[in-house]
Amino acid sequence: MIGVGKIKQYSNVLDKPLSKGKQEVSLSAFAFLFSELVQYNQTQVDNIAELERRLEDAGYAVGARVLELLCHRDKGNRRETRLLGILSFVHSTVWKVLFGKVADSLEKGTEHEDEYMISEKELLVNRFISIPKDMGTFNCGAFVAGIVRGVLDSAGFPAVVTAHFVPVEGQQRPRTTILIKFAEEVLTSFSLIVTLFL
Amino acid sequence: MAPVGPRSGDAIFANVERVNAELFTLTYGATVRQLLTDLEEVEEVNKQLDQMGYNIGIRLIDEFLAKSNVTRCVDFRETAEVIAKVGFKMFLGVTATVSNWDADGTCCSIILEDNPLVDFVELPDTCQGLYYCNILSGVIRGALEMVSMKTEVTWIRDVLRGDDAYELQVKLLKQVPEEYPYKDDE
Numbered sequence A: 001m002i003g004v005g006k007i008k009q010y011s012n013v014l015d016k017p018l019s020k021g022k023q024e025v026s027l028s029a030f031a032f033l034f035s036e037l038v039q040y041n042q043t044q045v046d047n048i049a050e051l052e053r054r055l056e057d058a059g060y061a062v063g064a065r066v067l068e069l070l071c072h073r074d075k076g077n078r079r080e081t082r083l084l085g086i087l088s089f090v091h092s093t094v095w096k097v098l099f100g101k102v103a104d105s106l107e108k109g110t111e112h113e114d115e116y117m118i119s120e121k122e123l124l125v126n127r128f129i130s131i132p133k134d135m136g137t138f139n140c141g142a143f144v145a146g147i148v149r150g151v152l153d154s155a156g157f158p159a160v161v162t163a164h165f166v167p168v169e170g171q172q173r174p175r176t177t178i179l180i181k182f183a184e185e186v187l188t189s190f191s192l193i194v195t196l197f198l
Numbered sequence B: 001m002a003p004v005g006p007r008s009g010d011a012i013f014a015n016v017e018r019v020n021a022e023l024f025t026l027t028y029g030a031t032v033r034q035l036l037t038d039l040e041e042v043e044e045v046n047k048q049l050d051q052m053g054y055n056i057g058i059r060l061i062d063e064f065l066a067k068s069n070v071t072r073c074v075d076f077r078e079t080a081e082v083i084a085k086v087g088f089k090m091f092l093g094v095t096a097t098v099s100n101w102d103a104d105g106t107c108c109s110i111i112l113e114d115n116p117l118v119d120f121v122e123l124p125d126t127c128q129g130l131y132y133c134n135i136l137s138g139v140i141r142g143a144l145e146m147v148s149m150k151t152e153v154t155w156i157r158d159v160l161r162g163d164d165a166y167e168l169q170v171k172l173l174k175q176v177p178e179e180y181p182y183k184d185d186e
Helices: A027-044 A048-073 A083-099 A142-154 A190-194 B009-015 B021-039 B042-068 B076-092 B134-146
Strands: A024-026 A105-108 A115-120 A159-166 A175-182 B018-020 B096-099 B107-112 B149-157 B166-175
Touching (some): A024 B021, A027 B021, A027 B076, A048 A083, A048 B021, A083 A115, A083 B018, A083 B021, A142 A159, B009 B076, B021 B042, B042 B134, B076 B096, B076 B107, B076 B134, B076 B166
Antiparallel strands (some): A024 B018, A159 A175, B107 B166, B149 B166
């Protein structure tokens, strides 16, 4: 929501110094807000696929901004240009800033060359959410999938990102896996040329 | 076990689980943006934010009472102080101040210097009527309604509109005595 060239407020928000990112709010404040977001979207859609898409879109906006913020603040305006670099950026830096810890694991898919998976035992956004049986495979982690897609897309690595529950033996709640499937052009060398213009 | 006295906002905040404020800020921004795209009318968005805040407030009050151990507030003055000092600190990590009491003690202003909802935000020309933080007014209204106080909460000052701080006016309309759902003699 940054308006270009509008000096409406007496102090331009772009002049304010960037915070160090150490401020915190309570987990319940975030959980309440997220639950309202999901509930509001439930009233706007007719089916689960649409609901997931809307949550993903909301997450996409967050992801794009997180990338800008982190690149500027933590990485001194340098962007990752390689696939593994951006994946480990998402897996460690982005996760650490947003959720307070690095993601549990980052794996390469065995069946397809262009698939990678980030797994988490319990996603922060899913902590206080239980899915009723009639919603099937719906996963509020679609919001986090959207964040990842936003980061990857803005960094020049278009991908399709989805969130899935993976049942784990011995654990009551299933693990969540964010599946990242990169677009064709990322895997060819064209990606290097495309991402060189920052 | 001796009764535990009310805890200060800082103590509670140190004990609850916390998340990065930026995740919260960006999620709130995404929510407002979705509302603006769906509803298009700024007034509608204000109302929807207030409604969402109300839904949050009616549940938030339970957590607040459970974690903060406050005793029953004697009057509205104490209520406002508790909201500003304990409530805001416990959930948003910022303290607010109370001022501008009117003669009967039913109307006051809660002033926020720091507001984690509005980091990185600037209102464009097309959204000038938007009360970006309207969710907060809904939260306060909902929470107080659950403890039998009907209030009206409005924005007096808003930094996004050019003022220097956030000022919420909380006006007590009436105290609703608690109704028991069952008759005693049945």
